[in-house]
Amino acid sequence: MTVDDPAVAARGERARDWFETLRDRLCTVFEAIEDEAESTPARGLPPGRFERTEWQRPGGGGGVMAVMRGRVFEKVGVNVSTVTGEFSEEFRGRVRGAADDPRFWASGLSLVAHMRSPRVPAAHMNTRHLITTEWWFGGGADMTPTIADPLDTSEFHAALREVCDRHACADYPRFKTWCDEYFYLPHRGEARGVGGIFYDDLATDWEADFAFTRDVGSAFLEVFPRIVRRRMAEPWTVGEREALLVKRGRYVEFNLLYDRGTVFGLKTGGNPEAILMSLPPEVRWP
């Protein structure tokens, strides 16, 4: 196969359509939460609304950054990008299926939510579809609470386990361990958060792998808003907010030191505003 086979391109378009549909659903739910937040400690602030910014990639394609700065979601970004191009000599040997034909097509959704309340976990979700002379899916979802609540954590993990259990192509124990190993800060000896799932190079059967990838997004769309709604009205202390700002520092350390997508994107001329949308709005290293 090649990246421009009509059947391959048509599947790519289906993946892209899904990522855009999921983005719209996520934005709708998050804006609804903003409207419901009249009883939260941040009720004096106006409800947030997403602002969308289109960007073009010089090498081909582009994306839309949707960012909301609200009263529950202090800063949440939902990026959908669909890019095409050719890998440089340096990357051809390192990317699956790119050794003989460097052309690629990639589409994905990336979400990072930094919450105003230290009692609501931060969350990350990403799913993507890659095409070279091969194709594969990757993605995952994980939470970073400041004050880890066993109920939130177990609900989040259960939702992702149920998704994996419904799909033969998925392996929850492996994907959970992969997440724990990936989101780890060796210099601190700390996990970034409470984990979730992480998967990459998923290429068993296209329809099956796409269905699983859609389900990861749908599960996140269901479980994360439920956790947010349960916690968002809880009052917090100054000390808890300070702990949140310090915890966010660990998030920054992880993303800039270790996150492959961030480091790869920045060092290969990606859009820094879109890539660094993941960084928290306010951080402390006291």
Place this chain on the structure above:
Amino acid sequence: MTVDDPAVAARGERARDWFETLRDRLCTVFEAIEDEAESTPARGLPPGRFERTEWQRPGGGGGVMAVMRGRVFEKVGVNVSTVTGEFSEEFRGRVRGAADDPRFWASGLSLVAHMRSPRVPAAHMNTRHLITTEWWFGGGADMTPTIADPLDTSEFHAALREVCDRHACADYPRFKTWCDEYFYLPHRGEARGVGGIFYDDLATDWEADFAFTRDVGSAFLEVFPRIVRRRMAEPWTVGEREALLVKRGRYVEFNLLYDRGTVFGLKTGGNPEAILMSLPPEVRWP
């Protein structure tokens, strides 16, 4: 030569003594500035005092972190560390003089000052002495203003140029360019600050190179406090403070993505608290 030759070790001790002396002088001046700050916009806060914390390196040696959280210096750290050990197989081929004998000795002073006022530049200064089967000095000083003032910048550059001009082993144009090239964020297309000097692998004549390295520290000790004292009483606006917090984000991006000392230190088991003392106390990515 080897790292444990008595003459080599004695020179190392002289370098170490200097770094500790310079640290004490810097701390004394910075505390004096804190006391003088009764007319600054942050006069309601108590004058800061350095707190020192000793740490041991598991592989050998250790250091002292001196940190002050004050009203002019929002967070300033002055680290002196003196460490010994053996380079891993991976590093032997990459470090000067370590191919056949992996033992090393290293001592240095590292200073990062994040100021409360957006009208006072942040500053960085570092000088170090390394010994393997060879020896060399390295270091430099640079400023990162939020609102670059031509007088501050030209005074700072002039002080460093004068130091270089007094020492035959130093080359101001080369060291200035080295600094500009090193403290650059390619993903932003931005310089981290207004530069200064940067040098490494300096090994012409031990006494001459040590004298230059001392003079870099002494020049910084003179010029930076002068700039701080000139600017610290100026009132600032909320918008200027916000610009400072955003500028600090670029500082974090540089240190975690590109700074060799930070990345090398964290990935080789250095003390994360000492290494990341360079990160600003409060940062925004709005």
